Amino acid sequence: MKAFTPAHAAVLRAVHRCGTTVEAAHRLHLTQSAISKIIARSEASLGIPVFERREGRLLLRPEANALMTALDSVDQEWRELRAAAARLRAGRETPLRIASTPSIGQGLIARALRRLTDEYPQARVELIMGDAPTELSLGTADIGLMFSPRVADDITLTPLAGGEIIALVREDDLLAKRRAVSLHDLKARRMICFDREKSPLGWLIAQCYEREGLEYAPFMTVPYSISAAHLLAEPGDVTLIDSLLTQAQRFDGLVQLSLEPQIPTTICLMTMRSRPLSRLAARFVEIVRQRET
Numbered sequence: 001m002k003a004f005t006p007a008h009a010a011v012l013r014a015v016h017r018c019g020t021t022v023e024a025a026h027r028l029h030l031t032q033s034a035i036s037k038i039i040a041r042s043e044a045s046l047g048i049p050v051f052e053r054r055e056g057r058l059l060l061r062p063e064a065n066a067l068m069t070a071l072d073s074v075d076q077e078w079r080e081l082r083a084a085a086a087r088l089r090a091g092r093e094t095p096l097r098i099a100s101t102p103s104i105g106q107g108l109i110a111r112a113l114r115r116l117t118d119e120y121p122q123a124r125v126e127l128i129m130g131d132a133p134t135e136l137s138l139g140t141a142d143i144g145l146m147f148s149p150r151v152a153d154d155i156t157l158t159p160l161a162g163g164e165i166i167a168l169v170r171e172d173d174l175l176a177k178r179r180a181v182s183l184h185d186l187k188a189r190r191m192i193c194f195d196r197e198k199s200p201l202g203w204l205i206a207q208c209y210e211r212e213g214l215e216y217a218p219f220m221t222v223p224y225s226i227s228a229a230h231l232l233a234e235p236g237d238v239t240l241i242d243s244l245l246t247q248a249q250r251f252d253g254l255v256q257l258s259l260e261p262q263i264p265t266t267i268c269l270m271t272m273r274s275r276p277l278s279r280l281a282a283r284f285v286e287i288v289r290q291r292e293t
Helices: 006-018 021-028 032-046 062-090 102-119 132-138 200-211 225-230 244-248 279-292
Strands: 051-054 057-060 096-100 125-129 143-147 155-170 180-182 191-194 220-222 238-242 254-260 264-272
Touching (some): 006 021, 021 032, 057 062, 096 102, 096 132, 096 279, 102 125, 102 143, 102 225, 102 244, 102 279, 132 143, 132 155, 132 264, 143 279, 155 200, 155 244, 155 279, 191 200, 225 244, 264 279
Parallel strands (some): 096 143, 180 254, 191 220, 191 238
Antiparallel strands (some): 051 057, 143 264, 155 238, 155 264
């Protein structure tokens, strides 16, 4: 004997409202024969007669009143369950939380999100500008994107895109007439750059300075490339930033110079091994990897 299902309940409720199998079949887009068979199977499964025929109509038996009341409650719960599933599929129930830096957010992430929101127009997304490995480990982010991060064993790293460190100077600077500068050219300049201990990019730059026999001692340290670019106000100041920022944003009055020796950078995607990705997060990862491979 087949079990009683929510679909059977919907048929019984429709027959109760309509009074005939013909009208119920029309409302549910089924045949009259299918409606009659479902009624018979439902009554057999429940072990009680639900309807009686009177003057060409199917009327609810008095002893089945409590059953129909219960079916109304079940139908409401089933509707709520389907609605919750629809919200989850659309990405509305829980937000996609991405931890990154402004330069990656304005470029790579922005491009991927445009495509994601085309597919999921009701999706909720939260961009977190902070330390991506920490946000992932704390569970406050689902995905992280960062330059060459140093991470714990539970975080999976996937290289996505490469760039390089470049120099920015004011357009009235003598160096602005050149296409490239070396670290030795900059040793007498006031440097606005990253902290070597707090920033992966700062660590990469400091390592290059040491290989060149130079001291890495920025006049001012900043957390992000965009901060360094906006603080470049005094004549003679220079900043070293990642090249992706100038691809995503224009800075009037500043000139971009290649750096010698080259300091390559790599954007890495970070996910937690111990935490499965949501449907929305998994799709975002697919889009990012497709665009950057």
